[in-house]
Amino acid sequence: xxxAVLRSIHVHPVKAFRSLTLQESGVExxxxxxxxxxxxxxDGGKVVTQREESRLSCAVAELSPGGGIRLxxxxxxxxxxxxxxxxGTMPIMLFGRKVEAVLADESAHRWCSAxxxxxxxxxxxxxxxxRRPVDPDFAxxxxxxxxxxxxxxxxxTVASLDALNSALAGGRHAxxxxxxxxxxxxxxxxxxxxAWEEDHWTRLTIGDVGFxxxxxxxxxxxxxxxxxxxxxGREPLHTLARLRRRDGRLLFGQNLVPLTTGTIRxxxxxxxxx
Numbered sequence: 001x002x003x004a005v006l007r008s009i010h011v012h013p014v015k016a017f018r019s020l021t022l023q024e025s026g027v028e029x030x031x032x033x034x035x036x037x038x039x040x041x042x043d044g045g046k047v048v049t050q051r052e053e054s055r056l057s058c059a060v061a062e063l064s065p066g067g068g069i070r071l072x073x074x075x076x077x078x079x080x081x082x083x084x085x086x087x088g089t090m091p092i093m094l095f096g097r098k099v100e101a102v103l104a105d106e107s108a109h110r111w112c113s114a115x116x117x118x119x120x121x122x123x124x125x126x127x128x129x130x131r132r133p134v135d136p137d138f139a140x141x142x143x144x145x146x147x148x149x150x151x152x153x154x155x156x157t158v159a160s161l162d163a164l165n166s167a168l169a170g171g172r173h174a175x176x177x178x179x180x181x182x183x184x185x186x187x188x189x190x191x192x193x194x195a196w197e198e199d200h201w202t203r204l205t206i207g208d209v210g211f212x213x214x215x216x217x218x219x220x221x222x223x224x225x226x227x228x229x230x231x232x233g234r235e236p237l238h239t240l241a242r243l244r245r246r247d248g249r250l251l252f253g254q255n256l257v258p259l260t261t262g263t264i265r266x267x268x269x270x271x272x273x274x
Contacts, residue, residue: 004192004270006206007158012185013069014061014122015039015147016049018227019182024265027209027258030128030144031152032187034063037128038081039092039101039147040112040120046093047147048120050222055230059115071108073115081108084124092123094132094147101147102126134257138214143257151214151255155198156186160252163195168239176235182227183236184219184252190270198254200274207268210259218249 010019015036026033038061040048050056061069064080072078081104089100101123103109108122125131125147134143135150145152158181165178181189188206190198201213219240224232240250 004190004272006188006264006266006268006270007191008181008189009264009266010182010185010187010189011035011063012061013038013063014059014071015047016053016056017059017061018057019185020060020062022266024263026263027261028128029152029258029261031146031148031258034067035153035187036147037067037125038069038104039094039123039125040116041092041123043119044093045091047095048116050225051220053116053118054225054232055116057225057227057230059112071111076111076115079107079111081105081122084126086126089126090123095149097132099125099132099147101131134214138255140212140257152258153187153211153256154185154217154253155188155190155204155211155256156181156184156253157193157195157198158189158191159193159195160198164236164239164243164252167243168235171235171239171242173234173238176233179236180227183223183225185222185227186253188256188264192270193272197272201254201272203259203273204256205271206264207262208260209262209264211256212259214255214257216246216249216251217253217255219252223252 009022009025011032012019059073067083069081084102084104091098092101104122112120112122128146134145168177203212244251
């Protein structure tokens with residue numbers, strides 16, 4: 001591997017909303033600071049994602065001091081949402097498992113429902129240190145995660161996206177490419193590697209912060225959503241099915257769990273252990 005560096009950093013304050021690009025971020029045991037601490041739920045308490053509502057990619061949540069967020073979307077006035085005061089938790093359902101979370105203020109529910117055109121509520125994960133363990137089949141004791149799909153961070157590489165786009169260009173849906181990295185909603189993007197080199201990583205260090213590689217990331221229909229418009233296509237799943245099918249999963253990127261905490265910055269050196 002050459003001189004690998006951290007190309008970009010991304011957080012998603014509300015799960016399934018558009019990503020934010022940062023120059024630096026704190027790393028906590030359960031993920032990047034502010035990443036996926038909020039989510040929408042439907043009337044039955046189930047978390048709503050772009051799998052059900054691709055329009056969520058058109059909503060923005062910016063981080064505010066103290067852990068709050070600022071919601072905005074075209075055609076809707078922005079709304080500041082504070083971290084809810086401790087008043088007891090409620091169970092929500094995330095991928096078939098119960099997680100305890102705290103309801104946001106009623107004004108946040110109204111804003112999000114007006115944006116989606118469907119009744120939803122906004123919830124906050126108040127205590128990521130205890131609320132949700134990492135998948136025990138791939139976790140070490142005590143590891144927890146925010147409201148991310150399953151693991152604290154997702155890493156992707158520029159070289160692998162280039163390889164995927166090259167394969168897509170020769171396929172049936174070449175008109176959909178090239179695809180941008182935001183289709184894969186990563187937290188950290190690494191440049192300066194070979195394509196698919198991340199398949200062999202077991203640990204890496206970004207700046208001074210260490211991570212272990214938990215497992216490859218299986219991709220779903222969310223990757224087909226244009227993150228600027230919310231419109232679905234067919235790629236990259238069609239190309240991944242030809243190129244990256246392993247044990248019934250279509251793979252792109254690696255799931256990470258922090259080994260240490262600290263701050264990472266764009267341009268930090270990335271040291272990889274295989």
